Amino acid sequence: MKLLYELSKEGRNSFQLPTDGIKDYTLCEKRTSHVRLPDVAEIDLHRYYQALSKRVHCIESGFYPLGSCTMKYNPKINDVVASLPGFAEIHPLQDLSTVKGAVEVYELLNRGLCEVTGMDAMSFQPAAGAHGEFTALLAIRAYHHHHSDFARTKVIIPDSAHGTNPASAVMAGFEVVSIPSTPEGFVDIEALKKVVGKDTAALMLTNPNTLGKFEKGIKEITNIIHEHGGLVYYDGANLNAVMGIVRPGDMGFDIVHLNLHKTFSTPHGGGGPGSGPIGCKKILVPFLPKTELPYRCGTEEQFDSVGKVRSFHGNFLVSLRALVYMITLGGKGLRNASEMAVLNANYLYKKLAPLYGETADTICMHEFIVSAESINKEIGVRAIDIAKGMMDKGVHPPTIYFPLIVKEAMMFEPTETESLDTLNEVAEKMKEIIGEAYADPQALHDAPKSTPIGRADEVMAARNLILRYRFH
Amino acid sequence: MSKYTPHTGQDIDVMLREIGLNTVSELFQDIPDELKVKGDLKLNIPDGLSEMETLRLFKDIASKNKVYCSIFRGAGAYNHYIPSSVNNITSRAEFLTTYTPYQAEISQGVLQSIFDFQTMMCELTGLDVSNACVYDGATAAAEACKMTLDKKKDHIYVSSAINPQVLQVIRTYLHPLDIEVRMVPVIDGKTDLEYLSYALNENTACFYMEQLNFYGLIENAKDFGAVCQDRKIKFILGFNPIAAALLPSASECKADIAVGEGQPLGLPLSFGGPYLGIMTCTSALMRKLPGRIVGETVDTHGKRAFVLTLQAREQHIKREKSTSSICSNEALCAMRAAVYLSTVGTRGLEQVAQQCLNRAHYLADQLCTIKGIRMRFHGEFFHEFVTVSDVSASRILEICDEHQILAGYPVGENEILWCATEMNSKADIDYLVKCIKDALK
Numbered sequence: 001m002k003l004l005y006e007l008s009k010e011g012r013n014s015f016q017l018p019t020d021g022i023k024d025y026t027l028c029e030k031r032t033s034h035v036r037l038p039d040v041a042e043i044d045l046h047r048y049y050q051a052l053s054k055r056v057h058c059i060e061s062g063f064y065p066l067g068s069c070t071m072k073y074n075p076k077i078n079d080v081v082a083s084l085p086g087f088a089e090i091h092p093l094q095d096l097s098t099v100k101g102a103v104e105v106y107e108l109l110n111r112g113l114c115e116v117t118g119m120d121a122m123s124f125q126p127a128a129g130a131h132g133e134f135t136a137l138l139a140i141r142a143y144h145h146h147h148s149d150f151a152r153t154k155v156i157i158p159d160s161a162h163g164t165n166p167a168s169a170v171m172a173g174f175e176v177v178s179i180p181s182t183p184e185g186f187v188d189i190e191a192l193k194k195v196v197g198k199d200t201a202a203l204m205l206t207n208p209n210t211l212g213k214f215e216k217g218i219k220e221i222t223n224i225i226h227e228h229g230g231l232v233y234y235d236g237a238n239l240n241a242v243m244g245i246v247r248p249g250d251m252g253f254d255i256v257h258l259n260l261h262k263t264f265s266t267p268h269g270g271g272g273p274g275s276g277p278i279g280c281k282k283i284l285v286p287f288l289p290k291t292e293l294p295y296r297c298g299t300e301e302q303f304d305s306v307g308k309v310r311s312f313h314g315n316f317l318v319s320l321r322a323l324v325y326m327i328t329l330g331g332k333g334l335r336n337a338s339e340m341a342v343l344n345a346n347y348l349y350k351k352l353a354p355l356y357g358e359t360a361d362t363i364c365m366h367e368f369i370v371s372a373e374s375i376n377k378e379i380g381v382r383a384i385d386i387a388k389g390m391m392d393k394g395v396h397p398p399t400i401y402f403p404l405i406v407k408e409a410m411m412f413e414p415t416e417t418e419s420l421d422t423l424n425e426v427a428e429k430m431k432e433i434i435g436e437a438y439a440d441p442q443a444l445h446d447a448p449k450s451t452p453i454g455r456a457d458e459v460m461a462a463r464n465l466i467l468r469y470r471f472h
Numbered sequence: 473m474s475k476y477t478p479h480t481g482q483d484i485d486v487m488l489r490e491i492g493l494n495t496v497s498e499l500f501q502d503i504p505d506e507l508k509v510k511g512d513l514k515l516n517i518p519d520g521l522s523e524m525e526t527l528r529l530f531k532d533i534a535s536k537n538k539v540y541c542s543i544f545r546g547a548g549a550y551n552h553y554i555p556s557s558v559n560n561i562t563s564r565a566e567f568l569t570t571y572t573p574y575q576a577e578i579s580q581g582v583l584q585s586i587f588d589f590q591t592m593m594c595e596l597t598g599l600d601v602s603n604a605c606v607y608d609g610a611t612a613a614a615e616a617c618k619m620t621l622d623k624k625k626d627h628i629y630v631s632s633a634i635n636p637q638v639l640q641v642i643r644t645y646l647h648p649l650d651i652e653v654r655m656v657p658v659i660d661g662k663t664d665l666e667y668l669s670y671a672l673n674e675n676t677a678c679f680y681m682e683q684l685n686f687y688g689l690i691e692n693a694k695d696f697g698a699v700c701q702d703r704k705i706k707f708i709l710g711f712n713p714i715a716a717a718l719l720p721s722a723s724e725c726k727a728d729i730a731v732g733e734g735q736p737l738g739l740p741l742s743f744g745g746p747y748l749g750i751m752t753c754t755s756a757l758m759r760k761l762p763g764r765i766v767g768e769t770v771d772t773h774g775k776r777a778f779v780l781t782l783q784a785r786e787q788h789i790k791r792e793k794s795t796s797s798i799c800s801n802e803a804l805c806a807m808r809a810a811v812y813l814s815t816v817g818t819r820g821l822e823q824v825a826q827q828c829l830n831r832a833h834y835l836a837d838q839l840c841t842i843k844g845i846r847m848r849f850h851g852e853f854f855h856e857f858v859t860v861s862d863v864s865a866s867r868i869l870e871i872c873d874e875h876q877i878l879a880g881y882p883v884g885e886n887e888i889l890w891c892a893t894e895m896n897s898k899a900d901i902d903y904l905v906k907c908i909k910d911a912l913k
Contacts, residue, residue: 086534173648312744330520
């Protein structure tokens, strides 16, 4: 497909601004060349993006079980509220007396999310999950330093964790200590006991873990860390499994980040914007990012803030959408969402496990992993081949090759907004794919066939770098 | 059945039977009972409202925010016209409800639009490579500073005239790495070149300044670029994407990295976010650039295709050794910027920039006709400038507020940072000046 630049022809653009007789100012020094932008008619611009839109799989075009990403339905009312001029057209530096509504939004969201997580206060500055991790780790660091404890330089992270965990820990100035997980992805408690000590700043954990299992011994784990003077961090990527059922705060976690674009239904937008607020227990409140907004009434002042982690107050319109979602669902609705998410995952797991030569004899939470390892050994078909085959059936593949501790991993997260009928259809399609694989493995190696492009050559992309359009 | 979950009671029974359970609560048997929430979760906020009630509630909350008829405030967030095409295209579900394009074959639309965006950012700055965006302008600046670090460096220099919010974020990002942030002083509102040329040394990682500084003045970025190049220090230039249409490009200023807040390109003010962090750099620094990057390649049939590339830099591959932990970014905002730039085109962007320039200068001239108001600095400015007044800044703000005008941003007891864009008509400016004149009579 042609690029917009390749459709460009000088003189096509008809954009115009009104003029009202203010005279031109001449700059002392200007750039020597024009910024080259596409020059297209408005209709052609819309046709171009219409064509691009047909080359995308989105939640509204079909099942999208991308594990760990919680691709649930994005309610329209959220977007309608976010487009109200009273929210979209206010300047971030307006006087506080003129943005009482915006402060109220943060107040309500703070209150609601504290209840969901069992925390005492939230900060809404982080723009995405990884940003929340980074911010929370900075707060942990500031906490230890405030107590003149400068020896706590290490953060313990299980090897099954999201890649953002270790990366954020290093950004926050920590050294990462990786500990092995059991085959179910649980924390290896003996291994944990060996590494925990006076140099432990924190343990980073997600629960349910990245294999979709609930860490039963969570209280013991958080106790071990606390006994050694460390803090425990909750990666909220998997919160969709447990809303209204169990709270990170009650499990012994001290600080959490949430992905509002996952759990709270705000659109993923092709990669963002997200919103990654963090919530913490009282002891950490003084270290939260600086804010000018008085939405955390009654909590302690930030006497030793980590500073600002982005400009202004955070991704306001994303946080707002999450609040709309929370209010339309309510406490009961959130619990129902988690229940149905877990029900859907277990149902689909039961249907898919036999196809992979596995027995679904344990219960999973909101997501599950099946491994294509035995299929691969038998007929040389890998997880990626199955993923590509799914595209030909109009289904988005699950997350593949994560977590790293499971070979040929395929991580499915159906979410609660999918119906029984959809799950049955998908299970049927998966059965067809695996059946076809055994009949003709090559067909899957050649998949996908019905997508806008065939398999893309990623090696060539990395070797022969073309990262922008080149003018001829 | 509850909101957005399509399960009927019968569905639930069928599914439970298949799983081999009797009740939904058995699904949570792995969770120790003593940890479980007892009864229903109480959110202590309005709870379980219908769509109609929800809309009513939020219209009420929105009405507690003041939407001004005319805005003369910038300071990092700018009021520009957003062509209708921008909202229309970016509210399509295909773009709105998809995620990071990991699977290239079914994400070409998103990948290609990012590729367009990267090209446009390279055009704005003249630099070789752009990423797919980061969180906002401030984090872009902070990430850029981090790109220039190595074991021998223990400090960076930044101009004292940069946006204070950006400075705070840079400090937050560099503090845990034990990198000192040293300030270059300002003379008459502009960065002191001579100071910098004495200060730079072999342990300096980089120098960061903003081409349009916080006071709205146009810095002689070329001179600073030359000094940095001469001393082999990395030069990071903050740029405004509208002003970039007219001002010397980052590449002409010898910048190694150019960063900017992309909000002026079709993003509403929205109380500060979501915004858009722009990052471009020279090829030499490409492998240190954080975030997603899209590259062109071919598919099995030799057809043009786009993929996420250079992923070996990123957290999901490199984990603790990656340059940044960024995963989700502001992709939809980047698409807004690309649609905006395609709607206005080359001439349109220059028109917008020229009008900003013209209107700001007219505004400055008119404000200075008011007795007791004069310019604070002497240098050339773009679309923002600082005035100093005999009466307090808060008095002027109050007068404007009474007339539904958002005045400039107070930067001192008697100092206001004003901004004008294509949105401020001559009539609006004349009205503003008249209101202040009348009130101060």
